Amino acid sequence: MEHTEIGVVRTTVDRADPEAVAELSKYGVATIHEAMGRVGLMRPYLRPAHPKARMCGTAVTVLLQPGDNWMLHVAAEQIREGDVVVAACTTESDDGFFGELLATSFRARGCVGLVIDGGVRDVTDLEDMDFPVFSRAVNAKGTVKATLGSVNVPVVCGNALVRPGDVIVADADGVVVVPRERAAEVAAASAAREANEEGKRTQFRAGKLGLDMYGMRGPLAELGLRYED
Numbered sequence: 001m002e003h004t005e006i007g008v009v010r011t012t013v014d015r016a017d018p019e020a021v022a023e024l025s026k027y028g029v030a031t032i033h034e035a036m037g038r039v040g041l042m043r044p045y046l047r048p049a050h051p052k053a054r055m056c057g058t059a060v061t062v063l064l065q066p067g068d069n070w071m072l073h074v075a076a077e078q079i080r081e082g083d084v085v086v087a088a089c090t091t092e093s094d095d096g097f098f099g100e101l102l103a104t105s106f107r108a109r110g111c112v113g114l115v116i117d118g119g120v121r122d123v124t125d126l127e128d129m130d131f132p133v134f135s136r137a138v139n140a141k142g143t144v145k146a147t148l149g150s151v152n153v154p155v156v157c158g159n160a161l162v163r164p165g166d167v168i169v170a171d172a173d174g175v176v177v178v179p180r181e182r183a184a185e186v187a188a189a190s191a192a193r194e195a196n197e198e199g200k201r202t203q204f205r206a207g208k209l210g211l212d213m214y215g216m217r218g219p220l221a222e223l224g225l226r227y228e229d
């Protein structure tokens with residue numbers, strides 16, 4: 001997707017249903033990604049800026065220009081309780097767009113985390129604040145406020161399409177985007193998947209092998225797998 005909308009701030013966002021967001025917050029990124037049909041994952045170069053980072057919320061999207069964090073300040077005004085800010089950039093840039101000052105501002109507006117296809121700084125402070133951030137880099141290099149981008153337009157962040165109001169879940173495994181219309185359905189599918197895994201876990205704990213649980217012996221024999229002394 002091309003980033004074509006520059007100089008726009010959409011002030012009305014159709015956010016995912018809060019109950020579905022609360023449901024999704026119970027599940028890990030791997031579970032949600034699988035339950036969705038193996039789609040929606042951002043690229044794995046987006047990493048937590050500190051180990052405990054985890055978040056679930058509705059997206060306020062930002063389109064940044066490289067080396068310029070002006071639109072993050074514009075976005076702050078659009079944040080509502082429970083939002084995650086998702087910041088993409090018109091072209092690759094790993095400067096330190098965001099730090100503890102912006103985190104303080106975002107949190108005061110109700111923001112529960114940031115995903116940014118760019119760099120962040122002040123990561124020790126972010127950890128002390130327990131403000132979850134996922135970024136492509138940690139970089140002390142600062143940014144300017146000189147060029148227009150956009151807020152609350154569809155963006156591509158970490159190779160995934162994010163529309164304002166979509167659900168973002170991020171944990172140590174990565175970042176997944178759940179389209180806002182699918183939030184309740186994906187939460188239900190995640191619950192079913194988790195129940196299924198609990199069944200398998202119980203059997204593994206009891207010593208059962210995947211070979212038997214998944215009926216793998218027949219296909220392996222058909223392919224000619226031999227057991228030798």
Ligand SMILES: O=C([O-])CC(=O)C(=O)O
Pocket residue numbers: 069096097098099100101102103121122142143
């Ligand atoms: O001020 C900035 O441009 C980024 C930063 O370090 C902060 O938000 O603390």
Ligand SMILES: [Mg+2]
Pocket residue numbers: 099100101121122
């Ligand atoms: Mg700072």
